[in-house]
Amino acid sequence: MALSTANSLSPSLSSKLKSKPSDCSVRFRSTNWIALRPSPFSSPSSTELRRSTVSSSSANRVISMIRASAAPVIDQSVSEANSRAPTIVEVDLGDRSYPIYIGSGLLDQPDLLQRHIHGKRVLVVTNETVGPLYLGRVTDALTRGNPNVSVESVILPDGEKYKDMDTLMKVFDKAIESRLDRRCTFVALGGGVIGDMCGFAAAAFLRGVNFIQIPTTVMAQVDSSVGGKTGINHPLGKNLIGAFYQPQCVLIDTDTLNTLPDRELASGLAEVVKYGLIRDAEFFEWQEKNMPKLMARDPSALAYAIKRSCENKAEVVSLDEKESGLRATLNLGHTFGHAIETGVGYGRWLHGEAVAAGMVMAVDMSYRLGWIDDSIVRRVHDILKEAKLPTAPPEIMTVEMFKSVMAVDKKVADGLLRLILLKGPLGNCVFTGDYDRNALDDTLRAFCKS
Amino acid sequence: MALSTANSLSPSLSSKLKSKPSDCSVRFRSTNWIALRPSPFSSPSSTELRRSTVSSSSANRVISMIRASAAPVIDQSVSEANSRAPTIVEVDLGDRSYPIYIGSGLLDQPDLLQRHIHGKRVLVVTNETVGPLYLGRVTDALTRGNPNVSVESVILPDGEKYKDMDTLMKVFDKAIESRLDRRCTFVALGGGVIGDMCGFAAAAFLRGVNFIQIPTTVMAQVDSSVGGKTGINHPLGKNLIGAFYQPQCVLIDTDTLNTLPDRELASGLAEVVKYGLIRDAEFFEWQEKNMPKLMARDPSALAYAIKRSCENKAEVVSLDEKESGLRATLNLGHTFGHAIETGVGYGRWLHGEAVAAGMVMAVDMSYRLGWIDDSIVRRVHDILKEAKLPTAPPEIMTVEMFKSVMAVDKKVADGLLRLILLKGPLGNCVFTGDYDRNALDDTLRAFCKS
Numbered sequence: 001m002a003l004s005t006a007n008s009l010s011p012s013l014s015s016k017l018k019s020k021p022s023d024c025s026v027r028f029r030s031t032n033w034i035a036l037r038p039s040p041f042s043s044p045s046s047t048e049l050r051r052s053t054v055s056s057s058s059a060n061r062v063i064s065m066i067r068a069s070a071a072p073v074i075d076q077s078v079s080e081a082n083s084r085a086p087t088i089v090e091v092d093l094g095d096r097s098y099p100i101y102i103g104s105g106l107l108d109q110p111d112l113l114q115r116h117i118h119g120k121r122v123l124v125v126t127n128e129t130v131g132p133l134y135l136g137r138v139t140d141a142l143t144r145g146n147p148n149v150s151v152e153s154v155i156l157p158d159g160e161k162y163k164d165m166d167t168l169m170k171v172f173d174k175a176i177e178s179r180l181d182r183r184c185t186f187v188a189l190g191g192g193v194i195g196d197m198c199g200f201a202a203a204a205f206l207r208g209v210n211f212i213q214i215p216t217t218v219m220a221q222v223d224s225s226v227g228g229k230t231g232i233n234h235p236l237g238k239n240l241i242g243a244f245y246q247p248q249c250v251l252i253d254t255d256t257l258n259t260l261p262d263r264e265l266a267s268g269l270a271e272v273v274k275y276g277l278i279r280d281a282e283f284f285e286w287q288e289k290n291m292p293k294l295m296a297r298d299p300s301a302l303a304y305a306i307k308r309s310c311e312n313k314a315e316v317v318s319l320d321e322k323e324s325g326l327r328a329t330l331n332l333g334h335t336f337g338h339a340i341e342t343g344v345g346y347g348r349w350l351h352g353e354a355v356a357a358g359m360v361m362a363v364d365m366s367y368r369l370g371w372i373d374d375s376i377v378r379r380v381h382d383i384l385k386e387a388k389l390p391t392a393p394p395e396i397m398t399v400e401m402f403k404s405v406m407a408v409d410k411k412v413a414d415g416l417l418r419l420i421l422l423k424g425p426l427g428n429c430v431f432t433g434d435y436d437r438n439a440l441d442d443t444l445r446a447f448c449k450s
Numbered sequence: 451m452a453l454s455t456a457n458s459l460s461p462s463l464s465s466k467l468k469s470k471p472s473d474c475s476v477r478f479r480s481t482n483w484i485a486l487r488p489s490p491f492s493s494p495s496s497t498e499l500r501r502s503t504v505s506s507s508s509a510n511r512v513i514s515m516i517r518a519s520a521a522p523v524i525d526q527s528v529s530e531a532n533s534r535a536p537t538i539v540e541v542d543l544g545d546r547s548y549p550i551y552i553g554s555g556l557l558d559q560p561d562l563l564q565r566h567i568h569g570k571r572v573l574v575v576t577n578e579t580v581g582p583l584y585l586g587r588v589t590d591a592l593t594r595g596n597p598n599v600s601v602e603s604v605i606l607p608d609g610e611k612y613k614d615m616d617t618l619m620k621v622f623d624k625a626i627e628s629r630l631d632r633r634c635t636f637v638a639l640g641g642g643v644i645g646d647m648c649g650f651a652a653a654a655f656l657r658g659v660n661f662i663q664i665p666t667t668v669m670a671q672v673d674s675s676v677g678g679k680t681g682i683n684h685p686l687g688k689n690l691i692g693a694f695y696q697p698q699c700v701l702i703d704t705d706t707l708n709t710l711p712d713r714e715l716a717s718g719l720a721e722v723v724k725y726g727l728i729r730d731a732e733f734f735e736w737q738e739k740n741m742p743k744l745m746a747r748d749p750s751a752l753a754y755a756i757k758r759s760c761e762n763k764a765e766v767v768s769l770d771e772k773e774s775g776l777r778a779t780l781n782l783g784h785t786f787g788h789a790i791e792t793g794v795g796y797g798r799w800l801h802g803e804a805v806a807a808g809m810v811m812a813v814d815m816s817y818r819l820g821w822i823d824d825s826i827v828r829r830v831h832d833i834l835k836e837a838k839l840p841t842a843p844p845e846i847m848t849v850e851m852f853k854s855v856m857a858v859d860k861k862v863a864d865g866l867l868r869l870i871l872l873k874g875p876l877g878n879c880v881f882t883g884d885y886d887r888n889a890l891d892d893t894l895r896a897f898c899k900s
Contacts, residue, residue, distance in 0.1 A: 176686045181862040206860045207692045236626045242657045410656045412631040
């Protein structure tokens, strides 16, 4: 029953829903964030990001479509009988637009995947941890009732330290040995590392083939699987080699979180906290009330946090796909965090753990600059503690280690390091290179022993 | 004098010339080629490419702008005094359009390069052969009167066998060690291997930075530097990993051909012959008359052949950037040729040498299918002989070697190998998977001893 409901969703659902609002419940976000060009009076290297009342045209750029039979979402009354129909968040990128399906049991709904497979050949890229858990179900979802499709798989070692060129070559080797052609589809099954590597492999194999994201961690579900950033690490820095390459769809089966280790769960919540801080104060306040539920894996709370995070990410990506300004704000805490990841060695700290410590440092620096009041500093500290996330970098990190990695950050432009910093009331941030260098030095010294 | 003339060319020259045709001589090609959707009566897997009378709108898609003071071109009377002003062929790709500058002495016109450099940092990618000859002049052209720009360089080993991931990593290493940022520009200085590798590195470094092509071989000037195909080889096949990524401009200084070995010159002419065969019979006839001049490096003849080749390539790329059909026709002879290059080991045969033998095989197969008459077979054979190019694969090649490499060709779709074959009068071709398999087998057997 639920299956046939899902089958009735066509890829053109979005336009149908837009043209027939009476058929379903279409929610518009009530607030929006816009990047303003610097005024003649503002600092030249700063992009201020301010809350605005949303206009109908800008609201239309990202529409979160909640069907009457949507998956459990905190602020929706849902029909239990149809709880397996997915929530859909649309990423609006013109002819490269795609849906994010969110819900419980979606891996048991073959049509969701099959509608996005155009050729006859699929390569599933996964790792030694996730493969044994879900590869069989994904293969079944790809082929059930669809005998023309054949599925190959490549199983990579698990961990950020393998997000490198040598491991990427294993994907190309498998694709070429399997004689896959331009009409094949790559499927990323796993966390952020698998999604980033599979996406870059899809971007580069035969100069570009289709791909699909099936993220199985909170980190990948709320952040890395959405928006088309793909790539690998270089020994000198994270994600320095890659491509902007959008998937055909993102399928988030929230049931896959049942097998996620606690530490990975918390790591993903760091990115959830980030959305609240940079652009969604109401969401941050919701998190302050509901962090115990999230940590206890309450399905409804997790589903809501994932949906609202995807809405935030989809909106930003739709407005600024190639990161000319606004999109950079999604990297709050990441410049400090990448330095930690590189400094301690890839994989020793999880990405979200490093981002959590990095956000505390960015917030500390914002406070030193006089851009936020101390209540925000305290609230950030408290919510990360509640999520059992670090609030300081590891002791091994020195001021020099931070500076040397930050110098090769992708946000450096003509020698100037631009940072995402909070400014104003909760939910407001800036992406700027126009800050007092002493504040950065003071923050680094405050968090490093040497 | 010539320099100031060049300086007066702004990047928006194209639109200015279009809106003021009386200011200059704007030539429209008198014929055009269009890809037709298969009619209900045509074979389903074939794209027929037919000559059509050009309409003004389609002619406008590619405009070859010949200034009154253009570089020496056979069919133009030129002013000797202004002979250093470049001929410009525009590649029309919307907001990714770019000019191809063609002429003598262009490396001594700094403005041509500098107008396309947006940041302060440049990385020149070249090889051990070309670097000692031209790196100094290119560095001078990038920095003369422009002290804010700093130039790094990376010198790769020379040859197709180094067009691999290990060598590509040297470019990333240099870029990251030099702390280049997103506003940097990569410059490819060399032949097709350098252009393809540098372009892919630019596509992937920090998920994409600007790049410029300075091709120094006929092969690169008439083909590989134009159109945005970038990539590297895999041990199992050519160009299997890469990206479609367009440069900011292509600068062709025809003087660089003075240092080109004879064998490389001939290799490039194979691609020139190709344009005539697939879409420009008039150009083929011109080549039949002028091949001795081309082989003798007559500057005017070479400049004309390069310009007309670039016009053909630009037109095809503008109509079909991502190779959904029409663009594949540029690969006449390449499927057989790639098998030869892979079979004998990358670099033993030059690309154009393999393409020449491959074209002979494609023409042979077209004749076996009854699609062309024997006069074309003879003329292709004769012109390649005149260019001192091979007209058969090396003896080492077996039918099985051809088949195994051709099975991983990028033009395979759902298991079906599509080929570019000649059909009809000279200058007509098809890209099709709908051919008698026996003809392919007969051709392979005719050219292989086993």
